[in-house]
């Protein structure tokens with residue numbers, strides 16, 4: 001558990017992101033937490049680079065709409081302060097805290113406060129001793145995480161999660177697979193430093209997609225050089241594509257071609273922005289013409305098939321309605337909100353498909369590699 005959010009053990013895969021304002025700016029951090037919450041984030045991590053940032057958590061954690069995970073490097077005292085401030089979780093980097101006494105102290109404090117701990121291994125900041133022993137590869141990452149996890153579990157602490165991140169998709173996948181051979185501690189998945197919206201989304205979709213499809217991963221974060229709202233959107237797109245979770249509108253739109261007689265990209269952007277806050281799963285088709293439009297829009301919950309200067313609006317259970325271009329987005333929005341309201345009232349609000357947990361009672365730590 002991270003706060004009230006179930007992680008691992010059969011729970012649905014959880015969407016996480018990270019804020020990017022200076023954590024000492026409480027108002028900006030809280031505003032961004034709310035923005036990502038509305039987009040569907042379920043856990044949020046904040047950077048805690050110094051004591052002022054850690055103290056800001058006393059104002060952030062109790063007012064946050066999401067469980068807050070404090071991201072700690074180098075100084076274990078920041079972790080102790082974050083736990084005291086009410087952080088629901090800690091992310092510790094085994095490569096840069098080091099001292100086992102300090103790690104145990106943090107574990108005991110986290111256990112007392114009921115805070116989760118993630119051992120977050122990053123291929124770029126591996127413990128030099130592990131690098132010397134195994135070289136820069138999945139074995140060093142897994143061995144680092146196993147050593148840290150064992151250290152923490154020796155204190156009796158049992159609310160652990162690990163992550164083994166690299167910017168390289170192959171290395172991340174190899175590390176995640178190797179981890180699953182040695183431990184059943186839940187895994188947080190992410191391709192780190194994966195680039196801007198375009199390259200980061202593609203790399204994350206490939207990397208996380210491969211692993212999620214193999215049944216690995218309990219929480220995910222898409223890392224993008226860009227707004228965290230985009231990270232959340234991308235994470236949901238990945239989970240939706242794999243049919244692991246469903247939330248909000250699933251858009252189907254055509255690439256357009258010489259047959260398209262309306263400004264479809266603008267219409268799609270308008271409809272997406274109008275429905276950005278909807279959490280109820282709906283399939284919405286925005287199609288350019290009558291070739292594939294009526295088929296896709298008619299099969300979706302609702303949709304539009306473009307024509308000359310306008311299009312036909314399709315709503316499941318109703319006859320298609322011809323409308324001018326300028327009225328299509330508003331009509332689609334109004335129909336989508338009505339349908340979402342009816343589904344919510346019928347108790348069909350967004351629910352994730354049951355996740356795939358690891359077998360209960362399996363050994364949590366096995367023999368380290370090498």
Ligand code: SF4
Nearest residue numbers: 254257260288289291
């Ligand atoms: S739906 Fe029509 S406009 Fe869109 S790609 Fe197909 S043929 Fe072209």
